[in-house]
Amino acid sequence: MKSDNNNHLWQVWDREADTWDRFIESGGDITRLLIHGPGMLELCLPAEGLKILDIGCGQGFFSRELARQGAKVTAFDFSPNMIKIAKEKEAENPLGIEYLILDAEKAGELLEEESYDKVTACMSVMDIQNPFAAIKGAAKVLKTGGNFIFSIPHPCTDTKLRKWHKDAEGKTIGLTINYYFEAGMDTFNWVETAIGKDMITPFHRFTLTQWSEMLYNSGLSIKRIREPKPDENLLAEKPGLSSMAKIPYFMVFETVKI
């Protein structure tokens, strides 16, 4: 089910569902495995026996993480191809997850009000054409006192201008960022990631003030945040992640419906 205003740019996720699945299954998205994924999961626990709705679930990576923790998971994405892949994985290795094709902007109207203990969105809210509509929908389907937990690129470091600087010996000196307050819509080309091909996805940047206003205006109060980073053991194993120990790349919000 798609909103009328979801134009072709947003539908790249459907066209590239197989590419995304290969990226996840190859372990190429190392930050979800080691940094933001564990950071987000920590704020979702305990999950045992809870009814959890996973928004923009893609091929179901985080939905399965929640189900393995004992949650009763319903997960949706507006991409039929993503949901087809997610359902195939469920058929191969059943975890009791119910997958739906649904637009996050319509979820608040179509799903039962006050019916979930937690709502999650792993790296998906900023990729939705109207994130505020999706957040309001998440709040509507949550029980009072329930949590909406979501991860995003860190607003303070994922700015429109972002450039690493090195000294003459090639040692990293620091990161230049600019245009934090010029938040808005942008596109990301995954060609330089492990995906390695021209795959351009649209997304939004918001300032921390804008995120907090969308939450506040949806009846959600910020409870805890996380800025996931590698610990010393992980750095010893994967020194390539060292910049993530210096500045935050990701942010996770745990909010509560008031």
Ligand SMILES: C[S@@+](CC[C@H](N)C(=O)[O-])C[C@H]1O[C@@H](n2cnc3c(N)ncnc32)[C@H](O)[C@@H]1O
């Ligand atoms: C970066 S992917 C993340 C997928 C998944 N949460 C994960 O961690 O692998 C963003 C996902 O958001 C989905 N998405 C974007 N807009 C959406 C909308 N309006 N409704 C539902 N899903 C949407 C895309 O189809 C895509 O699967």
